[in-house]
Amino acid sequence: MKEIRCEHCNTWTDGYQEYCGHCGGKLHEKYLNEIKELEAIELRGIPLIKLNPDAPFFTRGFLQVIRFIQLIFLTIISLIASMASSTVH
Numbered sequence: 001m002k003e004i005r006c007e008h009c010n011t012w013t014d015g016y017q018e019y020c021g022h023c024g025g026k027l028h029e030k031y032l033n034e035i036k037e038l039e040a041i042e043l044r045g046i047p048l049i050k051l052n053p054d055a056p057f058f059t060r061g062f063l064q065v066i067r068f069i070q071l072i073f074l075t076i077i078s079l080i081a082s083m084a085s086s087t088v089h
Helices: 029-041 057-088
Strands: 003-005 012-014
Antiparallel strands (some): 003 012
C-alpha cells in the first residue's frame, strides 16, 4: 500500500486516493499544479502567424501565403537537420 503525507494536515494517508481521508484536502495538488505550469510554458505545435477570422479577405489571403512560406522554411530546416544527424551516425 502506498502511503503519502497530506500536504494540508501532514497525516499519512492512502496515496491512491484523490482526497485525504483525514482532512478532505486534495492530494498531489503541488504535482498537478507543476504539470499545468509546464504545459502552459511548453511550446506545442508549429509557431505560425495567427490568422484573425475577422480580418479582410485580402489580409487573410496574404497571411495564408506567409504561413505557407513558413511551412516550407521549417520543412527545409527539418530536412537539413535530419541529413546532418544521419551523417553523424
